[in-house]
Amino acid sequence: MDDKKRRQSMILYIIAAIVVYIVLSTVLFPNMQTRQQVVEVSYTQVLDDLNAEDVDKISYDNSDLSIEYTKTGEENTVYTSTAMSGAQESLQDAIRESGAEQTNTVQQDNSLMTYMLLMYGLPILVFLLFGWWLNRRMKKAAGDDGPSMNFGGGFGMGGGLGKSGARIVASKDIGVTFKDVAGQEEAKESLKEVVDFLENPKRYEAIGAKLPRGALLVGPPGTGKTLLAKATAGEAHVPFFSISGSEFVEMFVGRGAAKVRDLFKQANEKAPCIVFIDEIDTIGKKRDGGGFSGNDEREQTLNQLLTEMDGFDNHKGIVVLAATNRPDSLDPALLRPGRFDRRIAVVLPDLTGRKAILQLHAKDVKTEPGIDLDAIARATPGASGADLANIINEGALRAVRMHRTRATQEDFEESVEVVIAGQQRKSTVLSEHEKQVVSYHEIGHAIVAARQKGSAPVTKITIIPRTSGALGYTMQVEEDEKFLTTKQEVLDKLTVYCGGRAAEELIFNEMTTGAANDIEQATKLARNMVTRFGMTEEFGMVALGTVQNAYLNQDTSLTCAPGTAERVDAVVVELLREAHDRALQILRENKFKLHELARYLQKKETITGDEFMTLLTRENPLMPKQPMA
Numbered sequence: 131m132d133d134k135k136r137r138q139s140m141i142l143y144i145i146a147a148i149v150v151y152i153v154l155s156t157v158l159f160p161n162m163q164t165r166q167q168v169v170e171v172s173y174t175q176v177l178d179d180l181n182a183e184d185v186d187k188i189s190y191d192n193s194d195l196s197i198e199y200t201k202t203g204e205e206n207t208v209y210t211s212t213a214m215s216g217a218q219e220s221l222q223d224a225i226r227e228s229g230a231e232q233t234n235t236v237q238q239d240n241s242l243m244t245y246m247l248l249m250y251g252l253p254i255l256v257f258l259l260f261g262w263w264l265n266r267r268m269k270k271a272a273g274d275d276g277p278s279m280n281f282g283g284g285f286g287m288g289g290g291l292g293k294s295g296a297r298i299v300a301s302k303d304i305g306v307t308f309k310d311v312a313g314q315e316e317a318k319e320s321l322k323e324v325v326d327f328l329e330n331p332k333r334y335e336a337i338g339a340k341l342p343r344g345a346l347l348v349g350p351p352g353t354g355k356t357l358l359a360k361a362t363a364g365e366a367h368v369p370f371f372s373i374s375g376s377e378f379v380e381m382f383v384g385r386g387a388a389k390v391r392d393l394f395k396q397a398n399e400k401a402p403c404i405v406f407i408d409e410i411d412t413i414g415k416k417r418d419g420g421g422f423s424g425n426d427e428r429e430q431t432l433n434q435l436l437t438e439m440d441g442f443d444n445h446k447g448i449v450v451l452a453a454t455n456r457p458d459s460l461d462p463a464l465l466r467p468g469r470f471d472r473r474i475a476v477v478l479p480d481l482t483g484r485k486a487i488l489q490l491h492a493k494d495v496k497t498e499p500g501i502d503l504d505a506i507a508r509a510t511p512g513a514s515g516a517d518l519a520n521i522i523n524e525g526a527l528r529a530v531r532m533h534r535t536r537a538t539q540e541d542f543e544e545s546v547e548v549v550i551a552g553q554q555r556k557s558t559v560l561s562e563h564e565k566q567v568v569s570y571h572e573i574g575h576a577i578v579a580a581r582q583k584g585s586a587p588v589t590k591i592t593i594i595p596r597t598s599g600a601l602g603y604t605m606q607v608e609e610d611e612k613f614l615t616t617k618q619e620v621l622d623k624l625t626v627y628c629g630g631r632a633a634e635e636l637i638f639n640e641m642t643t644g645a646a647n648d649i650e651q652a653t654k655l656a657r658n659m660v661t662r663f664g665m666t667e668e669f670g671m672v673a674l675g676t677v678q679n680a681y682l683n684q685d686t687s688l689t690c691a692p693g694t695a696e697r698v699d700a701v702v703v704e705l706l707r708e709a710h711d712r713a714l715q716i717l718r719e720n721k722f723k724l725h726e727l728a729r730y731l732q733k734k735e736t737i738t739g740d741e742f743m744t745l746l747t748r749e750n751p752l753m754p755k756q757p758m759a
């Protein structure tokens with residue numbers, strides 16, 4: 131059931147609940163406003179009231195000497211008091227004389243209980259019944275094969291307590307097939323087998339082959355894992371039960387395991403089908419032996435999942451797909467044969483993959499003729515499918531902002547920068563001097579890049595500040611997809627990182643904070659050279675660090691002795707010092723061009739790679755000849 135219907139029924143339910151509550155509390159319990167009030171009075175006051183013959187009903191308890199009474203015409207007030215010990219006789223006389231009615235009790239204690247029960251209990255009961263009825267009605271309306279939903283899966287009081295809240299999407303609603311997934315050929319190939327199994331399980335049964343019960347999609351965020359799982363269900367025309375790991379952990383303790391049980395129960399009814407557990411790492415983390423019971427809930431959920439996966443009848447055709455970007459943190463029990471024994475790698479797209487994804491998403495966008503998506507694909511190494519989809523959409527949005535009806539190449543190029551560096555920040559106004567420093571800094575990077583063979587060509591230089599905090603940047607794009615990087619290329623890259631700061635020093639004889647990001651990147655790269663790439667004389671081919679999470683970031687942690695770590699630091703410092711010296715040297719040799727280009731950039735704020743190269747290689751009659759690298 132779609133979200134709109136769900137919301138509508140939710141609103142309907144809440145309105146009905148409020149109406150029921152108001153009706154009950156005003157019509158059935160009019161004494162809500164006239165509830166009895168209790169006033170404590172002195173014993174003398176009791177006697178006075180009796181003498182004045184004001185008392186209507188009175189009760190007197192011999193055991194604890196408590197008195198309760200109501201006055202004529204004041205039914206809603208109960209007066210309480212305590213008799214003086216030894217005064218029972220006189221009190222009895224006074225009561226008799228006053229003509230008050232003596233009863234066992236005047237305060238309707240038990241009626242208060244009933245009242246409370248009716249006042250609060252009945253509406254709740256009505257709510258529950260109503261929610262249950264609504265739930266039933268909806269399931270019926272949805273029909274057996276149609277999409278169904280659990281009303282109130284996350285709603286607590288209404289119906290659906292104990293239901294998993296897993297969304298069930300019938301195949302006709304998925305509308306996603308392998309055609310909607312560009313690239314990822316290997317992953318699709320593996321999943322085609324799953325599709326085939328779901329379409330004709332008999333063939334597999336006949337030969338006695340057992341298909342994996344589960345397959346785990348692993349890969350960095352945004353590479354299309356969720357999309358692939360949906361597409362698999364779409365291809366096989368089977369229902370798709372999807373639940374996210376984080377949904378298991380929400381709400382009340384003990385619900386997670388119940389959810390798993392319910393999820394598989396539903397799947398069993400609808401088999402053949404696909405059960406998809408997104409972000410399985412939230413429940414599937416390694417269980418640590420003993421210690422605190424803080425993770426009990428998660429552990430129970432995981433255990434239940436393992437039990438269910440072992441238990442279901444595989445002939446029916448239930449395939450469990452799961453997705454994660456942290457496979458290393460998964461509990462080994464999950465990866466045992468018979469569970470998620472099959473791993474399907476969903477990788478970051480390469481050049482062809484990126485182009486295919488861009489083309490797929492650009493299909494829905496009106497563009498000027500002759501858009502060069504190839505150029506965009508080349509400019510976005512390391513971008514995920516989600517990034518690329520976002521680039522196309524940002525480009526279309528920019529076209530709308532510019533009041534155009536079609537997106538242009540420029541729109542897409544600008545959106546690449548938005549995705550990489552953030553939006554342009556018009557509010558940051560740099561002083562002329564700051565602009566000058568940033569110009570020299572960026573031209574410094576660019577000249578160093580252009581003067582080295584191992585650097586990617588410069589495609590754009592800009593000093594327009596970005597929301598990411600960058601005051602300007604130099605874009606470099608490799609001509610071809612690169613899978614291997616040589617040591618020389620790494621060294622050249624280090625030098626380019628140092629080019630910005632070196633230019634500032636050379637021209638202004640000063641340092642600024644503008645190089646902070648360059649320094650961070652350069653240090654990371656130099657450290658990797660030492661600890662992972664084995665590119666230094668000092669250590670050779672020794673792995674000194676491990677990558678903690680291959681899919682989230684490439685951050686390494688050192689695995690060497692503290693003494694070695696010290697030497698690693700020394701080598702890193704040396705690598706960076708050498709790179710800095712090389713950058714300075716290149717810029718000294720090209721000082722005139724540095725001045726010329728920086729002035730030009732400061733005036734124009736953004737220049738293309740072609741403009742840059744033309745100016746750099748142009749013979750200027752006023753300036754001394756440039757030594758060519």
Ligand code: ADP
Pocket residue numbers: 310311312313314350351352353354355356357358453487490514515516517519
């Ligand atoms: P993940 O689950 O791996 O984090 P998603 O499946 O949620 O990534 O992908 C997010 C979005 O990115 C998708 O909805 C789709 O628009 C886009 N996308 C990612 N990979 C691809 C691809 N290979 N082909 C087409 N679109 C893709």
Ligand code: MG
Pocket residue numbers: 355356408453
């Ligand atoms: Mg996902």
Ligand code: ZN
Pocket residue numbers: 571575630631644645648
């Ligand atoms: Zn820089």
